[in-house]
Amino acid sequence: MNAYILSFLKNNISSDTRFINRLFVTAVITRNKWVVKKNSLLSSLIIDKAHPDYQVLTQFIDVLERYNFQYTFDDLISLFEFVVSPHDKIVNGAVYTPQYIRDYIEDYCWSVYKGNIDVCRIIDLSCGCGGFLVDMARKMKERSNKTYKQIFSENIYGIDVQGYAIERTKILLSLLALSMGEDDEFSYNLWSANTLNFNFQEKFRPYHGFDIIIGNPPYVCSRNLPQETKEIIKKWSVCSTGHPDLYIPFFQVAIENLSSNGVMGYITMNSFLKSVNGRALREYFNTLHKSIHIIDFRGRQIFQSKNTYTCLFFVENKKSDYLYYGVYDGLFENFKYNRFEYRGLDSKKGWDLNETTKIHQLESIGKPIRKFAQSRHGLATLCNKVYIFAPVRTTKRFYILRQNGVDYPIEKTICMDIVNPNKFNSEVVFADVIRKIIFPYEKNYEGKMTIMPEHKLQELYPYTYRYLLTQKLQLAARDKGKGKNYDIWYQFGRTQSLNLPSLKLFVPKIANRAPRCILIDNPNLYFYNGFAFVGENVETLCVLQKILESSIFWEYIVANSKPYSSDYYSISGSYIYNFGIHNFSTEEKQYLLTENRKEKIDSFLRRIYFPEKAE
Ligand SMILES: C[S@@+](CC[C@H](N)C(=O)[O-])C[C@H]1O[C@@H](n2cnc3c(N)ncnc32)[C@H](O)[C@@H]1O
Known part of the structure; x- marks a missing residue:
């Protein structure tokens, strides 16, 4: 536009x-x-x-x-999308689907639908201003002798939680008819309602379900969902693991409302293929054994206005032992799927659908990383800008923290060093990324960190105390306002990683090439963002560092992990924990510990992980 x-x-x-x-x-x-x-x-x-x-x-x-x-209708839809409020985009996921994607989904569904076109019932369960429905009405007209008046009342159905979206769908459908010379009064099957508790059985008697269900369910992450919606989605069994995103129950609603020879086609997020909140959904599909086709966009961005990772997802209401999956490489034509048997898919761990052989091989060796070394997430203050700073000056007793043009002296002895492993890259000098964190904690008699009582903080660190008082309101706003109920108002938002071993192997959480990891032995160094492997044995962590920085590990990440745009991938949690660490002999370990040339380490590891391919 x-x-x-x-x-x-x-x-x-x-x-x-x-x-x-x-x-x-x-x-x-x-x-x-x-x-x-x-x-x-x-x-x-x-x-x-x-x-x-x-x-x-x-x-x-x-x-x-x-x-x-x-x-064009697409131009009008873009205008309507532009005027949707930012709040609605976040809370209701109101982002509309581009025409070429709609076309592909619609044509796919038409090609699969084998019933009588005149009686085909088509619904978009979250129709927005009706992009899919306008297209489908037009395509139905091309395929039948019906008038728009008949099509709107007999074939086209839509629901959206926003009244204005339904109004706009009616407007666009009316304009479509008018554009073809049909100026009439129409009756629509369009409801402003919540699809997740919509009573289909009551609305349609007798009820046979829908023949084509198309759309783009709302993507709203759990933390942006109102409490009421969180309660509603609980009744859908696919939402029983993790913190479900709003798009997840829309799969179940669609499948449960398909007619006996129906087909559904969505553009939807692809995170459920691997995520914990998608586990129950994967189990649901594994149990259903329906014919599913997935075109995965991986890191490719489809929506201009939003950074999201999506796929096309088609279900035909017929039994199949197989699921079909492929990665989009820029062309829909002659799209190539790989076939996966449901019984070989591990719903609990996440579906390995991309470069499966490589993933399996790398996971079947030795011990999974998660058993090889413990990992920790960084400190979570939930308001880093209050606690973490780069001093603008230093005096004998103080670091000077500057905020909004005001300088605050902070007693040096209440500060610890802290790093953000996400900032590591090959050019960075470690000392340059070290920051200070105000650390109002002290060790108790068991050696555990506990929050310092207020009177003590005030007495021992009066300057820091005064500074924190100026931030009190901000701190109370943490955790969506729950910060005001913390035992002590200046405690960190979470208690994780207050006690850390001295040895830490820092790993960035996201990278666009083999990550640079840094091994540090310092009991007073903390970290935020990223994560770290920890332990007592320096050799174990040194070996791990060589592996994490290798080309083999990066290939695993690219095949298995969550992609982001610009070829970045996530290097955290479930995406890496199953990578196998070979059971190295003493000589092999020695070699890894002493060899520093990257190419040598890469080919050494390649011989171990892919012996059949080694020259
Ligand atoms: C991603 S948009 C898709 C709109 C349209 N189908 C398209 O693809 O262009 C998602 C739509 O879902 C609607 N929505 C959000 N929560 C809903 C719910 N619980 N029930 C019905 N619609 C909902 C939003 O108002 C928004 O219009």
Whole structure:
């Protein structure tokens, strides 16, 4: 969409959804010289010359003309998407699907559907402003002799939790009909409702389910879900593991509402293939044994306005022992799937669908990393900008912390060194990434860190105490306001990693090449973000470091881990814990410990991990 059109909207348009609808509808109808006589919805939206908004309308049309707006349905959908509030995008996942993806999903479903087209029931369970439904109505018209009036009332169904989205779907469907000369009153099967507790059985009697279920369920992570929604999703069995994202139950709703020869096609997040919150969903699919096809976009970005990792997911309502999966490489044509037997898929661990042979080989050697060395996450203050700083100056007694232009002296003896392993890369000098953290903890008689009582902090570290007092409100706002209920208001948000062994092998959580890991022996050095392997034995961690930095380990990450854009991958938790650490002989260990040339280590490890491929 042209930036000038968008900037006009930004500067001239209120958030009044009806006003926006009127503007868009009148612009389209005026430009196309359509005449509306019967359709009361469209008539009610037209801004005529006597209307106070007529001037804004003419300015708007001017801008559209000047920047060559095409008035296609997709352009209108983009306009509608642009005016969705940022809040709604976060809390309701209101991000609309691009046309080429909709087309692929729709055409796939049509190609699979073998029933009578005239009676085919099509639903989008989270329809937004109706992109999928407009397309499907048009495609149905091409395939049948029905009028739009018949299609809207007999074949097209939609639900969205937002009333304005349903209103806009009605508008777009009406405009579609009008564009083909059908100016009429329509009756729609469109509901402003919550799909997750929508009673389909009650609405349709007798109920046979839907023949085609298409769409793009809302992606909303658990921490952005209102409590009420969290309660509602609990009733869906696929939401019983981890902290489910809002898109997860939409799979179950769709599958349970498919007709006996129905097909569903979604664009949806791909994280459920591996994540803990997708475990129950994977189990559900493993039990169902339906015919599933997945086109995984991995790190490729499909939505311009949002960083998300997605896949296309198709289910045909028929039994199959196999699931089909492939990675998209830029072309849908002759798409190549690999076939996986359900009984070979491990739902608990996560589905290994990408470069399976390599993953299995690397995991079947020796001991999994998680048993080879313990790992720890970093400190979680939940408000790093208050506690962690780079001193702007140092005096004999103080580090000077600068915040919003104000300098605060902080007693040196209450500070610890801290690093962020995500900042490591091959160019960085370790000393340059060390920061200070205000650490209001002390060791108790058992050697455990406990929070320092307030009177003691005030007495021993009066300057730090004064500084923290200026931050009290911010600290209380941590944990969505739960910070105000902490036992002591300046304690860190979480208690993890307050006690750390001296030896730590720091690992960045995300990288775009074999990670640089740093091994440090220092009892007073802490870390945040990233994670660390810890232990007592320096040799064990040295060997581990050589492996984590090797090309073999990076290949494993690329095949198995969660991709991000720009070829970055996650290097944490379940994505790496099953990598096998070979049971090295004493000589092999010695070799690894003394060899520092990367190429030599790489080929040495390659001989061990892929003996059949070694020259
Ligand atoms: C990702 S958008 C998809 C819109 C449209 N299907 C498309 O692909 O262009 C998700 C939609 O789900 C709606 N939504 C969010 N939670 C919902 C719920 N519990 N029930 C029904 N719709 C919901 C949002 O309002 C939003 O319009």
